[in-house]
Amino acid sequence: MNQHDADNDDKLARTTDRFSVGLTGGIGSGKTTVANMFAERGAAVIDTDAIAHQLTAANGVAIAPIVSEFGSAFIDASGAMDRAKMRAHIFSDASAKRRLESILHPLIRAETASAAELAEGLYLIFVVPLLIESGNWRERVKRILVVDCDEQIQLQRVMQRNALSQSQVRAIMATQATRQQRLEAADDVITNDSGPAALMPQIEQLHALYQALSRSI
Structure with a gap:
């Protein structure tokens, strides 16, 4: 790591003296949907994929x-x-x-x-698609939240959303951490197999937890 990168990591470390969550999940798991629901409840969401697009x-x-x-x-x-x-x-x-x-x-x-x-915001949520793969987010955030779903559902969502073939989506999934690796790294898990209605109680429960943990820092 060069000095510029180290300075940016120091900057992140200072901001994450606030309570912070690293949100991740496989492609098509619903990370953006979940992040938006936390934002609606007052969390400050920083989406690294959106930054990459910009x-x-x-x-x-x-x-x-x-x-x-x-x-x-x-x-x-x-x-x-x-x-x-x-x-x-x-x-x-x-x-x-x-x-x-x-x-x-x-x-x-x-x-x-x-x-x-x-x-x-009430607390910080960093949305990082390759959080598990990058290796250094564990030290930057207080908790890791994984959005989990059945791999067949992932496949279908991405094929429909991105107009990709099954083999193309599987190739992308093969470059990411496995479902098991993400779950093993998680402090918290949101299951997203059934759509927004099933997400609501899970979001509410974790939002209450994150608010409480934020106040304790």
Whole structure:
């Protein structure tokens, strides 16, 4: 880790003197839905995937280094990163994946730290799709919350949402932590097999817990 990354980690550590939760789950598990429900109840939500989208949107900070590293063929007509093309490229080339991560991860870390410093809310929720895989979020947050669902449901949701084939979705799932690995790392689990109505009591229970824990810090 370079000094800039270390400074951003220090910045995150200072903000997470407040009560903070790392929210994660496999693709299609419903992380955004769950995060939005916590936000409605007063939590400050910082979504690292949304930050990544902003960085790779037209005129985003990551566009110039992506063009420099990969060429303009990976930029679409709007000036944003062509996510489908880049996804296909990095799945077929592990070194390309590492090169993209070396561009994006420091930028995401910096933006996440800045957002956390400015965040106002009852407590902080960091939405991190690859929280388990990244290895260092355990030290940054007070609790890890996993959104869990049956893998067949995951598969169906992502195929429908992203218009991907079953083999494409399975390839994405294969790059992520397993369901068991996520559950083993979890302090708290929300089951999302049945839709928003079944989520409500689970959210209410954890929101009450997180408020109480926040007040105790």
